[in-house]
Amino acid sequence: MDSSLISTTKENKRENNWIGRFAPSPSGQLHFGSLIAALGSYLIAKQNNGKWLLRIEDIDPPREVEGAAKQIIQTLENFGFEWDGEILYQSQRNLAYQQAIDSLYQQKLIYYCKCSRKQIQQRNQGVYDQFCLNRQIRDPLAAMRIKFNDAFSSFNDEIKGACCFSQPADLEDFIVKRRDGLHAYQLAVVIDDIDQGVNHVVRGADLLDSTPRQNFLYHLLNHQPPRYYHLPLVVDADGNKLSKSKFSPAIESHKASYYLCKALAHLGQKVEEGYYHISPKEILKTALQNWQLNTVPKQSVKHFEVNAN
Ligand SMILES: [Zn+2]
Structure with a gap:
């Protein structure tokens, strides 16, 4: 066998080995907190040449808001995100x-x-x-x-x-x-x-205390747990998590670039001035090139406004 072919195959295997995901629950429209999780999980997966999957966690019908899943998917598209493969629905x-x-x-x-x-x-x-x-x-x-x-x-x-x-x-x-x-x-x-083969879980720190339970389940099911990356929560001046109703209304697609900049800033990433005037897809591309895991804050970040100039 041609040795260059072997190394290419190996390379592909290595590149495709990283699988991350974003898994919103359709209990409402996408809000700023979930945008941070979407953005962080996307950038970390893509910077490692990994796959980024989308899963709709519609496991709890009593808490589901009709039409929310569809709106979340549409909003992600409007914000320039592209996921790999089919969307998985927990209800199935x-x-x-x-x-x-x-x-x-x-x-x-x-x-x-x-x-x-x-x-x-x-x-x-x-x-x-x-x-x-x-x-x-x-x-x-x-x-x-x-x-x-x-x-x-x-x-x-x-x-x-x-x-x-x-x-x-x-x-x-x-x-x-x-x-x-x-x-x-x-x-x-x-x-x-x-x-789904997910081996890198990036999500909001509100799920931090779920991790021991989930690791225990991995153990009982004889599987290696993923690596975890818990992103800083957005909190108000008193340190309370921003609730959907209070400070984090649904994010509007016509302000996608603004919200992406704001989310990048919350994740400790460089936000260049020109960002506000480029398309969401371009912002994601540039953010990917500039991504630094070590500048992501370890603790919650207070909600702040970003000047859209
Ligand atoms: Zn009992």
Whole structure:
């Protein structure tokens, strides 16, 4: 075999090995906080010649806003983003989630729990106390919890460094299937990331405390966890996360360049003056060339306005 062909094939393999994703939930339109996650995950994946996938996390119909998924996709296009491959919808993945649940149950790693939130509050201030662990309940209308192992309470984040969670609430046996029959977020995310080959997870720091649980699930499912990059949250003057309603209304496509500049600034990236006058696609291209992971803030960033001059 031609040796140059071998090296080209190897090169391609290496280049395509990096898989990242953006995974919004359609509980509303895209807002500034989610733009930061979209932008950060896109730039990190693309700077490493990786793939960037789009997944719609429509796993929770009661929280879904009609038409939001479509609007999110349209907004991403208007902001110049291009994703690789087909969009994955969690609403079409119930079979995969249920297979994982069945397997974990057969291995006695999860158990049924009939406790209400009120009971858990009364018994143990809202932190689950393994009340049902040995009750041998078999009831399809009960929730299912996973026996958590405290050894998974810490991990290393590529941006924030060593992270450790030691509060009782972080270490409780968490729910993988809800009482209403819906699969829980923690489980769905891990199954999807495994099946999509995602090995670099870039997302907002509001999901930092989900990471030990997800790493534990990776372990039980015999898969290597991804590398994590938790991006700084945007907070108000008092340090509270910007809620969608308060300061972060839906981002408007006709101001795409402005919002991209603002998001870049929040991610600690250089924003050149001319940026405001070029198209979103051009901004993304230039931002990609200038991207610096080591200037991304490790802590939350206060909401600020960027002068659009
Ligand atoms: Zn229980």
